[in-house]
Amino acid sequence: MDFNDTPAEAAFRAEAQSWLAAHAPAHELPTGIKLADTEEAARGRAWMRELYNGGWSGLTFPKALGGRGLSGIEAVIFAEEEGKYHLPKGPFTSIGTGMALPVIAKHGNDAQRAQFIEPTLKGDITWCQLFSEPSAGSDLAALRTKAVRADDGSGDWIVNGQKVWSSWAHLTDWGILVVRTDPTVPKHKGLTFFVVDMKTPGIETRPIRQISGMSEFNETFLTDVRIPDANRLGAIGEGWACCMTVLMGERLGSGAHRSGVEPLLALAGKTPAGDGSTMLDDKAVRLALADALAEEQGERFFQARLRTMVSKGENPGAMAGMIKLAYAGRQQKVLGLGMELRGLDAIAADPSDSVTPDLQYDYIYSTVMRIAGGADEVLRNQIAERVLGMPGEVRMDKDVPFEQLK
Structure with a gap:
């Protein structure tokens, strides 16, 4: 394939460069200084809002959902130009735009897309990933956090378990969560995927002190956490397919x-x-x-x-x-x-x-x-x-x- 810009792509790159030159410097992080996580998170939200207001957020998402409906190549071009600035673009923002939104767009329903995509692009909603567990890291399908139907006929799910290495979970609004709903089938087939409000009663986050001196990773404990069935992405038992969508976005x-x-x-x-x-x-x-x-x-x-x-x-x-x-x-x-x-x-x-x-x-x-x-x-x-x-x-x-x- 030809990696040189076409005339249209070159014009798009020049447009991106011009906009970034006018707006990105005010949001760049200071050199040699580690900000408090709360301040870094606030700066991340501010940059997401700047992108959205300028029409540079969610480039590949449909216009009806707050995006611009552009191609993947145009998204790559903008990301290359944006990467030339030292901006608050860590897991605090990328988990939402690069992991939560792709799985919601692919596996969610229209109501879920309308509820989450545009507010995430605006920086009004931020996300964490509730996947890894003490006994399920590289072998994610071995996870033990379980969800069972509430016995009150509401259709809600009651979740109990522990997640770990949950980046920014102590400051984010929502989480993408995979749990075991059927232990009677092989491990990859008994999983179901949810989005969960991190302010739900029963969720406790404990920051982990790292060798770097920072604490953006967390342990997350879920004790009798009630999640509405409306927060389920995909069908019951299709959680592994949702996980693969998330991980492909993360790796790409x-x-x-x-x-x-x-x-x-x-x-x-x-x-x-x-x-x-x-x-x-x-x-x-x-x-x-x-x-x-x-x-x-x-x-x-x-x-x-x-x-x-x-x-x-x-x-x-x-x-x-x-x-x-x-x-x-x-x-x-x-x-x-x-x-x-x-x-x-x-x-x-x-x-x-x-x-x-x-x-x-x-x-x-x-x-x-x-x-x-x-x-x-x-x-x-x-x-x-x-x-x-x-x-x-x-x-x-x-x-x-x-x-x-x-």
Whole structure:
């Protein structure tokens, strides 16, 4: 495929660049300073509202639902230009736009689409993901949080269980939730998908203190939480299909819009090598940066190809995992290279240095991406079996009812 912009795409890119130049700088996050999570969340909502008011939110969603009805390629172009600014665009916003909205759009009904899509695009509703559990991480289908029908004839569901690694759950409005509704069938078949108001009685979030010093991850406990059947997405027992829609969106959206190498080129050019030259003059450094840039560009083009498939109604399937797998490893390697460029300053930065603290934080956080959204090992298995057609692993629990598993 041709990765160069067509005349129409070039005009759209110029329009996006012009709008972003006028509006994005006022929303950029400060360099070298970690904001309180409440302030970062407020800035995230403000940027989403700015995007919506400017007509740049939900580009691929129908106009009737608050979007612009554009193609996937145009969405990619805007994301590339937006990624050039340091904006409040973390999980606080992306879980809603990249995970909750795709599953609502595909598996929800008209009332649910009307209730959630436009308010989410405006920043009025924010989302968290209630998937992983202490005993169900990479093997998500092993989850134990269960939902049973209320015995009062209301049709409501009563949910009990525990979720973990719930990013921003302590500050978000709604959650996407997968639970077990039928333990008598194999584990992938007995799941059902809901959206849940995080202010519902019985929901408790406990922030987890991380090595980075931040606490955006949470444990989430659900005790006799009552969820109306109107909050169910898809049919009973079709929760796994909903999960796959969410995870494909998460993996396709992994990191390729913002270059990780271009800032390192600038950093190397500003870092003295001790003999009057800079680190960018070092041949070994230049080779490492060139290698990293080639990998980044290759992933960017492959991601554009898969997004084009989605825009045509095709399903990339397990190929979406290739994007996430490549990005997670590449991000950690590139950030490690950045730490090496800083030398001893990477360990103990000068108080006047506003760049290195961000680099340190990102390097520590990069380990998360080797697990979140599918661990490396799980994605390699999926790619081997479903893309390359290699023999599958032996799965002793494949056709066994969940209640019989030990």
